[in-house]
Amino acid sequence: MKSILTALVALTLIFTACSGDDSQQRADSSETEEQGLTEFELEHGIGPITERVSLSEEPDEDLVIRGRDIYEMKCEMCHNMEGRMVGPALGDVLERRSAEFVMNFILNPQGMTRNHPEGQRMLQEYMTAMPFQNVSEDDAKALVEFLRDYNMNN
Numbered sequence: 001m002k003s004i005l006t007a008l009v010a011l012t013l014i015f016t017a018c019s020g021d022d023s024q025q026r027a028d029s030s031e032t033e034e035q036g037l038t039e040f041e042l043e044h045g046i047g048p049i050t051e052r053v054s055l056s057e058e059p060d061e062d063l064v065i066r067g068r069d070i071y072e073m074k075c076e077m078c079h080n081m082e083g084r085m086v087g088p089a090l091g092d093v094l095e096r097r098s099a100e101f102v103m104n105f106i107l108n109p110q111g112m113t114r115n116h117p118e119g120q121r122m123l124q125e126y127m128t129a130m131p132f133q134n135v136s137e138d139d140a141k142a143l144v145e146f147l148r149d150y151n152m153n154n
């Protein structure tokens, strides 16, 4: 009994110490008020893409073709280019979102629907959680090129 009590006291102390640390960190960091996300994360999403991605003016043709293949294999069962399906329409997604946001969504859908206000809002609206489709960063960029090409030509 005594050891349980001691453990409880120790746990309380650890917990208090940690929450103290946390508020310290928050005050020191450049996080914005909204859910502790940085400005970059709010605009460009949460995930492995943490800086702007450089894209050439015209989509890269090879990447467009590769992106289309991946889209048909891994995305089409839930997304349409025009109009809503299981998930939102993707034909005009780059008018709503940055390339980095789209890449982070593809690479970290769970993190986005859990921790990003736009992801949370979409999860409520679509009521299905987009799964991670085992897509690499290069594949995600190819998908962006495919979506960019589609958007420019439709």
Ligand code: HEC
Binding pocket: 070, 071, 074, 075, 076, 077, 078, 079, 086, 087, 088, 090, 093, 096, 097, 102, 105, 106, 109, 113, 119, 122, 123, 124, 126, 127, 128, 129, 130, 131, 133, 135, 143
């Ligand atoms: C099992 C269904 C499913 C699959 C497969 C899927 N998605 Fe999604 N996707 C969704 C849903 C549903 C949402 C809305 C967010 C949520 O509820 O998770 C979404 C959201 C998105 C968004 C955010 C759209 C916006 O307006 O911000 C992007 C981008 C996206 N998906 C791209 C893709 C790509 C690219 C693939 C293929 C690699 C893919 N998705 C595969 C269901 C899916």
